[in-house]
Amino acid sequence: MQIVGLRHMYGMVTEAIRDYMGLSPTAFIVIVGVMILTYKIVCGMFVAADDYKAVRDMNAVYEADMTREPVQLGNVTEEELKAYDGSNPQKPLLMAIKGQIYDVSRGRMFYGPGGPYAMFAGHDATRALALMSFDPQDLTGNTEGLSESELDVLEDWELKFNEKYPKVGFLVPKAAIVDDDHLETKKAV
Ligand code: HEM
Known part of the structure; x- marks a missing residue:
């Protein structure tokens, strides 16, 4: 019963994709996959500088220079x-x-x-x-x-x-x- 329900839903979704976007379900999945991958790569380029240990260490050295008598x-x-x-x-x-x-x-x-x-x-x-x-x-x-x-x-x-x-x-x-x-x-x- 549950399997029949899932099949029915899958059919409705693939049909909707075909009707509204003119894409085959496979093309749709590939496009969404590429979009997610691009998003991840771009986000990876914007790591906060403070996340890097070397940057944190260097900041500590500069801080010490400013405060040390x-x-x-x-x-x-x-x-x-x-x-x-x-x-x-x-x-x-x-x-x-x-x-x-x-x-x-x-x-x-x-x-x-x-x-x-x-x-x-x-x-x-x-x-x-x-x-x-x-x-x-x-x-x-x-x-x-x-x-x-x-x-x-x-x-x-x-x-x-x-x-x-x-x-x-x-x-x-x-x-x-x-x-x-x-x-x-x-x-x-
Ligand atoms: C292409 C040639 C050069 C350029 C474009 C250049 C540029 C600069 C700049 C923009 C500053 C900062 C100035 C300030 O904070 O008021 C500076 C400072 C300084 N420059 Fe140069 N410079 C050149 C050549 C040299 C040379 C040949 C020497 C010595 C061998 C030298 C020694 C210094 C020193 C000791 C400072 C002072 C840094 C401090 O404030 O503790 N520069 N330079």
Whole structure:
């Protein structure tokens, strides 16, 4: 009895499809299937960015950059500065200009990994900025042979950094860190 009822309903539905749409039931099923598939594919393209773990992790790093108080490091050697090049997202991003070390974490989009100026993080960018150079050889505090105008460019950068980023220490040659007092002032971040 139930089977007869179902057959009757199926007959009515297929007839309605044929009458109103001029389609065979098979064509109708194929078209509906394609529509559902297209809908699923298009919806899949609009996944919220926050659903991706990598995006959530990156957001957390940016959030930490904005809220973390800059830590004063005192004297730091070039070798030690390298630890702040962005390879460890837990550490702030630091760079040096004319012997001053700046915490540029708030500029992570510039200096963080993949940023246009990532090469400056963890380095002395004095000469590179004076020359507007991306040559790794210019990642040094050596200002020998720079022209007046290049020194002016460097000064402009220094002013910009003084305005924008907190100073957290001084770049010193390795030999300068000799006594325990200086080492005391350096706190691990
Ligand atoms: C094609 C050439 C370049 C273009 C189009 C360009 C573009 C920009 C733009 C749009 C900004 C942001 C400015 C702002 O926030 O006020 C910027 C900032 C900066 N640029 Fe460039 N730039 C170029 C070349 C260079 C070069 C050669 C250097 C150094 C070697 C350099 C170093 C910097 C630095 C240090 C900043 C400051 C980022 C900060 O605010 O912390 N740029 N640049």
